[in-house]
Amino acid sequence: MADKNESVLDKAENLARRILERLGSKVDSKVVASGQSTLSQREVGEITSRIERVIESSLRNDKDGVKRVAPNRFKVLFTYEETNRLNSQYIEALAKELKGEVFEYITNRRYETRGTVIVEAGRDVFAKATVIRAFFEGEQETPLASASQANDSQSAETAAKARTISLNSSDGKGFRAELKSDGAPAYVGRAAGNAVRIDDSSISRMHCSIALRSNGDVVIADLGSSNGTYVNEHLLDAKETRALKQGDVIGVGDFKLTVAEIA
Numbered sequence: 001m002a003d004k005n006e007s008v009l010d011k012a013e014n015l016a017r018r019i020l021e022r023l024g025s026k027v028d029s030k031v032v033a034s035g036q037s038t039l040s041q042r043e044v045g046e047i048t049s050r051i052e053r054v055i056e057s058s059l060r061n062d063k064d065g066v067k068r069v070a071p072n073r074f075k076v077l078f079t080y081e082e083t084n085r086l087n088s089q090y091i092e093a094l095a096k097e098l099k100g101e102v103f104e105y106i107t108n109r110r111y112e113t114r115g116t117v118i119v120e121a122g123r124d125v126f127a128k129a130t131v132i133r134a135f136f137e138g139e140q141e142t143p144l145a146s147a148s149q150a151n152d153s154q155s156a157e158t159a160a161k162a163r164t165i166s167l168n169s170s171d172g173k174g175f176r177a178e179l180k181s182d183g184a185p186a187y188v189g190r191a192a193g194n195a196v197r198i199d200d201s202s203i204s205r206m207h208c209s210i211a212l213r214s215n216g217d218v219v220i221a222d223l224g225s226s227n228g229t230y231v232n233e234h235l236l237d238a239k240e241t242r243a244l245k246q247g248d249v250i251g252v253g254d255f256k257l258t259v260a261e262i263a
Contacts, residue, residue: 051074051102051132052105054071054133055071055106055111055134057183058070058134064241066211066221067185068110069114069136070106070111070112072117072136073115073135073137074102074132074133074134074135075122075133075135076094076098076130077123078121078124078130079125079129080125082130091122098121109209109223110221110224162180162183163179163262164179164261165210165218165244165259166259166261167250167257167258168258169257170256170257170258174260175196177196179210179212179218181212181213185210185221186210186211187210188207188252189203189204189207189223189225190203190204190205190207191206196210196257198252198253201253202252202253203225203227203253204223204225204226206223206225207222207225207252208220208223208229208250209223211241218243218244218262219242219244220241220250221241222236222240224238225252225253227252227253229251229252230250230251231248231249232249233249245262246262
C-alpha cells in the first residue's frame with residue numbers, strides 16, 4: 001500500500017503547481033504592481049486537499065444506494081487578514097482554477113452532482129483560518145461540512161458500518177482496504193494515493209473502485225479504465241456495479257486480485 005502521507009503531499013504539491021501556473025502572468029503582474037502577495041504553493045495545495053476531504057465526507061446515495069452524489073457548490077472563505085493581503089482579482093482567478101480542479105476530481109471518481117459545479121471565494125470576518133463549505137443544488141446554504149470537520153465527522157453509528165477487504169495479487173502482494181458505508185470508495189489503480197496501488201502500465205491511474213453499500217454488500221465498479229475490470233472473467237459495463245464475495249477473482253490490466261477475505 002502506498003505511503004498515505006507521501007501521496008497526499010505529492011498530490012497537493014502537483015495540484016498547487018498546476019493552479020499557480022494557470023493563474024497567468026496578467027494576474028501576477030497586477031498583484032506585484034499593487035504590492036500585494038499571493039498564496040504559496042503549500043497554501044493552495046492545502047486548500048485543494050481540504051476541498052477533496054469535504055467532498056468525500058459529504059457524499060450521498062444515488063438511486064442505486066451507492067454513495068457517489070457529490071455536492072456541487074463550494075465556498076472558500078478567507079480570513080479578514082488573508083483578504084487584506086490578497087488582490088481581489090487574484091482571489092477571483094483562484095476560485096475559477098479551483099472550480100476546474102473540483103470538477104476534475106468529481107469526474108475522475110465517477111461521482112455525480114445535481115447541478116453545475118460552482119466555486120466561490122470570499123471572506124469570513126469571524127474565521128480564524130480559511131473555511132471550506134459545500135452545498136447541494138437547491139438546498140439552503142447550511143454547510144454540510146467544514147474543512148476542519150471533514151476528518152472528525154465519523155459517528156459511533158458510522159464506525160459500526162465498516163468492513164475490511166483483503167486482496168491477494170497475482171504477483172504475490174497483499175492489500176487491505178477499509179470501507180465505510182458512508183465514506184469514500186477504495187480505489188485501485190496506478191496513481192499514488194490509491195488504496196490498492198499497482199504501478200504497472202497495464203493499469204489505469206484510477207482503474208476501479210470498491211465500496212461498501214448501506215446493506216453491507218461490498219461492490220466493485222470500473223472507472224473508465226483502458227483495459228477494463230473483470231470479476232471472474234466477466235467484463236464490467238461502464239455503469240455496472242457487482243457485489244464481491246470471498247474467492248472472487250478481479251482482473252485489472254495484466255493482474256488478478258483474489259478476494260481473500262471480507263470481514
